[in-house]
Amino acid sequence: xxxxxxxxxxxxxxxxxxxxxxxxxxxxxxxxxxxxxxxxxxxxxxxxxxxxxxxxxxxxxxxxxxxxxxxxxxxxxxxxxxxxxxxxxxxxxxxxxxxxxxxxxxxxxxxxxxx
Amino acid sequence: xxxxxxxxxxxxxxxxxxxxxxxxxxxxxxxxxxxxxxxxxxxxxxxxxxxxxxxxxxxxxxxxxxxxxxxxxxxxxxxxxxxxxxxxxxxxxxxxxxxxxxxxxxxxxxxxxxx
Numbered sequence: 001x002x003x004x005x006x007x008x009x010x011x012x013x014x015x016x017x018x019x020x021x022x023x024x025x026x027x028x029x030x031x032x033x034x035x036x037x038x039x040x041x042x043x044x045x046x047x048x049x050x051x052x053x054x055x056x057x058x059x060x061x062x063x064x065x066x067x068x069x070x071x072x073x074x075x076x077x078x079x080x081x082x083x084x085x086x087x088x089x090x091x092x093x094x095x096x097x098x099x100x101x102x103x104x105x106x107x108x109x110x111x112x113x114x115x
Numbered sequence: 116x117x118x119x120x121x122x123x124x125x126x127x128x129x130x131x132x133x134x135x136x137x138x139x140x141x142x143x144x145x146x147x148x149x150x151x152x153x154x155x156x157x158x159x160x161x162x163x164x165x166x167x168x169x170x171x172x173x174x175x176x177x178x179x180x181x182x183x184x185x186x187x188x189x190x191x192x193x194x195x196x197x198x199x200x201x202x203x204x205x206x207x208x209x210x211x212x213x214x215x216x217x218x219x220x221x222x223x224x225x226x227x228x229x230x
Binding site for chain 1: 147149151156157158159160161164204206208211212213214215216217218219220221222223
């Protein structure tokens, strides 16, 4: 177990709706990254949060947004859901974003289905 | 463009045999690589990492080899066990403009252990 917890485990939404996914990082970790994993693919980086600020972003539209809280937990929000947003959403926490060796530890993910 | 790719999508081995999973990368400036294992219904689990100033690194039953000349990584699993059945990803750790790091994953290799 990595100590990274995500909720909910599964979620079903319809096209156009909004969704919020949650992540609690491993104790002592101040950096949270979010990834989207489509079926049969490797995870794709969405963004990273460090000390409540977005620290970097992948190639995802603005309707993907996030927050990090003072306790380092994080939320991923997706507005105007599209069918292609159906995927496993993974949260990873790490000790700090700038270390030469920055191991990211993953949660089990939230499986989102958009109908 | 930058990519991290795997040579074989599926690898079947007999229990007790050694497994070798290969990975190619395209960015010669990459300096840190990680192998993850992902079991069905779970998030990626850190296995082992290697920096570009090393050619080889060993862990418990696993060895990672890095050949910078041909931009190739391999993960060797000794005495493969049924519990090793999973999808294996190599990931390239890349710096972000904001100072953080992101992981770029390949598609993955499905390892199947036959009894």
